[in-house]
Amino acid sequence: MAFYLPLPAWGRSGWGLVALLAGLFSQPAVYGQTAGTAVSVAPAECPLALTVRVTDAETGQPLPGATVRVLETSAAQATDAAGHCRLRACPGHYQVVGSLIGYRTQTVEARLRPVQPASLRLALRATAQESSAVQVQGQSEATTLQQSAQAVTVLNVRPYYGQALGLTELVNQVPSVRIRQDGGLAPPGDTLFQPNLLSKGYSVNSQLNTQRQKPVVDAYLRAVAAREALAGRFSLFNPAVNTQNLLSQLAGTDLPSYLRLFNALPAFHRQIVGFYFPRLFRNQPLTAADYAARPIFQAPIPTGTGVGFGLLELLAATAVLFGIGYWNLPRRLRG
Numbered sequence: 186m187a188f189y190l191p192l193p194a195w196g197r198s199g200w201g202l203v204a205l206l207a208g209l210f211s212q213p214a215v216y217g218q219t220a221g222t223a224v225s226v227a228p229a230e231c232p233l234a235l236t237v238r239v240t241d242a243e244t245g246q247p248l249p250g251a252t253v254r255v256l257e258t259s260a261a262q263a264t265d266a267a268g269h270c271r272l273r274a275c276p277g278h279y280q281v282v283g284s285l286i287g288y289r290t291q292t293v294e295a296r297l298r299p300v301q302p303a304s305l306r307l308a309l310r311a312t313a314q315e316s317s318a319v320q321v322q323g324q325s326e327a328t329t330l331q332q333s334a335q336a337v338t339v340l341n342v343r344p345y346y347g348q349a350l351g352l353t354e355l356v357n358q359v360p361s362v363r364i365r366q367d368g369g370l371a372p373p374g375d376t377l378f379q380p381n382l383l384s385k386g387y388s389v390n391s392q393l394n395t396q397r398q399k400p401v402v403d404a405y406l407r408a409v410a411a412r413e414a415l416a417g418r419f420s421l422f423n424p425a426v427n428t429q430n431l432l433s434q435l436a437g438t439d440l441p442s443y444l445r446l447f448n449a450l451p452a453f454h455r456q457i458v459g460f461y462f463p464r465l466f467r468n469q470p471l472t473a474a475d476y477a478a479r480p481i482f483q484a485p486i487p488t489g490t491g492v493g494f495g496l497l498e499l500l501a502a503t504a505v506l507f508g509i510g511y512w513n514l515p516r517r518l519r520g
Contacts, residue, residue, distance in 0.1 A: 241288075
């Protein structure tokens, strides 16, 4: 479609048409919104700077890390520690949006005039977030133990602080439990029942089991010692076994050395109980002096007792075997 415009007399000549076209094409491009109509925008080519400051609406403090976005150009910047950011824009009308987590989004209209930098302030209001009600339920360790599936009896030892009470006296405080002379626990008519006693978090079951099994362990150790003594009597007739026993005695790994080590453990356990338990029940923290005086296990030193006698037995057995062998030799070989 062609349009014909009437030209004045001066424009009907060729030079007038050239001047008209030159005037049309010499107009600069305009970006942004003009007269309510959106046109294409090229922010990188726009010389104007739009400075935006984002603050808290209530306190006036700057909000770093807020996002400032121009809807018409899709340009976005994050505010610095002072709450400022700079955006490039061309003359026109814009909608500037400020947002930050925990604050309401705010939109402000800005108008940029040619050759005139503009500044804008966004005051964001905090979002009121109401959380749902939270109910916290807690219970003591004693209540948790009582509600467990195990047979548990909780004994309050607070009334017994400072008293010289042993395990037997503490167990006597448990209802429906009687103490047998051999250290076992049982209510009347039931020999399988054993309560789980807890005193300040310490389970007494291990201690009670140790006391109940002590006679059995002692009987076993006596039987082992008797067997060792009986075997030692016949070592005279077996030089190989006698030699092995002598080497084990020198290394401290023979059965008597093991029994001495085993028998030293109960004494060390009593030292631990006597040192730590009074402080535990009195809620007394350990000091530097306590750490220096704490019990330390000392293994029994091998005494070497019986090594000399064993050597004599070995020499005697060797001499006897040599004599028997020599006696059984033919007469012609003896000389």
